[in-house]
Amino acid sequence: MLVLTRQVNESIVIGDDIEITIVAIAGDKVRLGISAPARVAVHRKEIAQAIKAENLKAAGADSQHVGDLSKLMGKKQPGEGGKPGQPA
Amino acid sequence: MNTTLETRQIKTARFGAIEVDESRIFHFSEGLLGFGHLHDYARLPGPDCTPLEWLQSCEDPELAFLIMNPLLFKDDYRVPVTPEELDLLGLPGPEAGEVRVILVVPQNPALMTANLQGPLVFNPATRRARQLVLAGPEFVTRFRVFAD
Numbered sequence: 001m002l003v004l005t006r007q008v009n010e011s012i013v014i015g016d017d018i019e020i021t022i023v024a025i026a027g028d029k030v031r032l033g034i035s036a037p038a039r040v041a042v043h044r045k046e047i048a049q050a051i052k053a054e055n056l057k058a059a060g061a062d063s064q065h066v067g068d069l070s071k072l073m074g075k076k077q078p079g080e081g082g083k084p085g086q087p088a
Numbered sequence: 089m090n091t092t093l094e095t096r097q098i099k100t101a102r103f104g105a106i107e108v109d110e111s112r113i114f115h116f117s118e119g120l121l122g123f124g125h126l127h128d129y130a131r132l133p134g135p136d137c138t139p140l141e142w143l144q145s146c147e148d149p150e151l152a153f154l155i156m157n158p159l160l161f162k163d164d165y166r167v168p169v170t171p172e173e174l175d176l177l178g179l180p181g182p183e184a185g186e187v188r189v190i191l192v193v194p195q196n197p198a199l200m201t202a203n204l205q206g207p208l209v210f211n212p213a214t215r216r217a218r219q220l221v222l223a224g225p226e227f228v229t230r231f232r233v234f235a236d
Binding site: 038039041043044047048050051052053054055056057058059061062063065066067068069070072073074 | 102117118120121122123134135136137138139140151152153154172173175176190191192193194195197198200203205206219221222223229230234
C-alpha cells in the first residue's frame with residue numbers, strides 16, 4: 001500500500017479525475033472530500049460490505065423456504081397488524 | 089433480418105430455459121454488490137398470489153433474488169436518489185423510478201428480512217437499474233417484513 005502524509009486542505013489525485021482532499025482532522029477522525037466522476041462508486045467500506053453480505057445471503061434463496069413463504073403470504077399480509085415491522 | 093419479437097432466451101435453474109420479453113430485462117452497469125461481473129437481470133413474477141418478483145440473472149442461471157416493493161410493508165420508506173444517480177439511470181426525477189428491495193428468506197419465512205440499505209432502482213423507460221448504497225440509521229440491511 002502506498003502511504004502518503006498530507007495536511008489539512010492538501011489533496012491527492014488518483015488518475016485524471018479523482019481527487020481526495022483532507023477537509024478536517026479532529027482527534028481520531030478525518031473528514032475527507034472526494035471528487036470523482038459519477039460512474040465511480042464511492043462508499044463507506046463497512047456499508048458496502050454489509051450490503052454485499054446481504055446480497056450473498058439473498059442469492060441462496062432455498063426453494064423450500066420460498067414455498068413456505070408463499071404459503072405464509074397467502075394468509076398474512078406484510079406489515080399487517082397496524083404495527084410497523086421492526087429492524088431485526 | 090430484424091425480429092419484431094423482442095425477446096431473449098435465458099437459462100435459469102428455477103424455471104429452465106425461458107423466453108423473456110426484453111422489456112423485463114434491466115442492465116445494471118455496476119452489477120450488484122458482490123456480483124459486479126453480472127449486469128443483466130430479468131424481472132419475473134414471483135410465486136403465485138404474492139407481491140414478490142424474481143430478479144433472475146441472464147448470465148448466471150443459478151442466480152436469482154426475491155425482490156419486493158418496500159412500500160407494501162413500510163409505507164414511509166423513501167430512497168434519496170442523488171442527481172448523479174438519476175443521471176446514470178436516465179431518470180427525469182425520482183418518482184419515475186421503481187424501487188424494489190432484496191429479501192432474505194430464512195428457514196422460518198415469518199422472519200424474512202428486507203435490505204433497506206441497498207435498494208434497487210429501476211428505470212423501465214431506459215431499462216437501466218442500479219443498487220444504491222444508503223447511509224443513515226433508518227436504512228438497515230435486515231428489516232423484518234412481517235410485524236410480530
